[in-house]
Amino acid sequence: MENRVFPVFVPSDGKKVIVFGGGKIASRRVRSLMEFDFDVTVVSSSITEEIRDFADAGRLTYIEGRYRPSYIDDQFMVIACTDDREVNRSIGFIAKEHGCLVSVCDSKEECNFFFPAIAVNDEVTAGIVGSGRTHHITKRAAAEVRKIIEGKAY
Ligand SMILES: C[C@@]1(CC(=O)O)C2=NC(=C\c3[nH]c(c(CCC(=O)O)c3CC(=O)O)Cc3[nH]c(c(CC(=O)O)c3CCC(=O)O)/C=C3\N/C(=C\2)[C@@H](CCC(=O)O)[C@]3(C)CC(=O)O)/[C@H]1CCC(=O)O
Numbered sequence: 001m002e003n004r005v006f007p008v009f010v011p012s013d014g015k016k017v018i019v020f021g022g023g024k025i026a027s028r029r030v031r032s033l034m035e036f037d038f039d040v041t042v043v044s045s046s047i048t049e050e051i052r053d054f055a056d057a058g059r060l061t062y063i064e065g066r067y068r069p070s071y072i073d074d075q076f077m078v079i080a081c082t083d084d085r086e087v088n089r090s091i092g093f094i095a096k097e098h099g100c101l102v103s104v105c106d107s108k109e110e111c112n113f114f115f116p117a118i119a120v121n122d123e124v125t126a127g128i129v130g131s132g133r134t135h136h137i138t139k140r141a142a143a144e145v146r147k148i149i150e151g152k153a154y
């Protein structure tokens, strides 16, 4: 039971979430966040087409540029998804100083929560994470749960 994490489910209700980085992992996480009522900001010098589409549709705020600590001031949740180890480390450190929830995508030790694989519909929400050793197992388990919840096979 040593590696077990406990799921906590909180209302999204307009809470502020900031994502640093605009690549493949950031895009997958933004896609998940868009299923909820978060107020999302993405900070990155480049973004995927998917994030660009959300920004163009007015569903998130895009700040073209690099990470600055001051962006973290009033956030509920912070997602460090750049491909720069030192930048991600700094984001984790500053976010914890501000009492934010923070996921650092290249270091589970620097997270104070794990970003889950999500399956959601109007009735149920499932969040799945692994121990941190088993990313592919998490992915496979999530695919099965999505078949049930998003395919509404129940
Ligand atoms: C659930 C999911 C959510 C999401 O990301 O949306 C997610 N990881 C997913 C996939 C995935 N992650 C990785 C690969 C490539 C694996 C390979 O090639 O071997 C793949 C497969 C893929 O991408 O296809 C690599 C990886 N992941 C982490 C590290 C750093 C470390 O372990 O220290 C590294 C090494 C990075 C590097 O090498 O630098 C850390 C974390 N990843 C987490 C979540 C958190 C909980 C742990 C978990 O449950 O896995 C945790 C601990 C922290 C956090 O990030 O909050 C998503 C499934 C989404 C879905 O299926 O919908």
Ligand SMILES: NC(=O)c1ccc[n+]([C@@H]2O[C@H](COP(=O)([O-])OP(=O)(O)OC[C@H]3O[C@@H](n4cnc5c(N)ncnc54)[C@H](O)[C@@H]3O)[C@@H](O)[C@H]2O)c1
Pocket (backbone or CB within 6 Å): 020, 021, 022, 023, 024, 025, 026, 043, 044, 045, 046, 047, 065, 066, 067, 081, 082, 083, 084, 087, 104, 105, 106
């Ligand atoms: N947790 C996971 O699920 C998981 C899975 C695979 C890889 N990873 C790790 O995630 C990281 C990102 O992977 P990716 O495939 O998204 O990379 P990517 O190259 O597609 O994207 C990196 C993004 O970071 C942005 N960036 C770089 N420096 C920045 C800064 N100072 N401020 C703001 N944005 C900045 C770039 O503009 C780019 O948009 C890698 O470190 C990788 O090791 C995590």
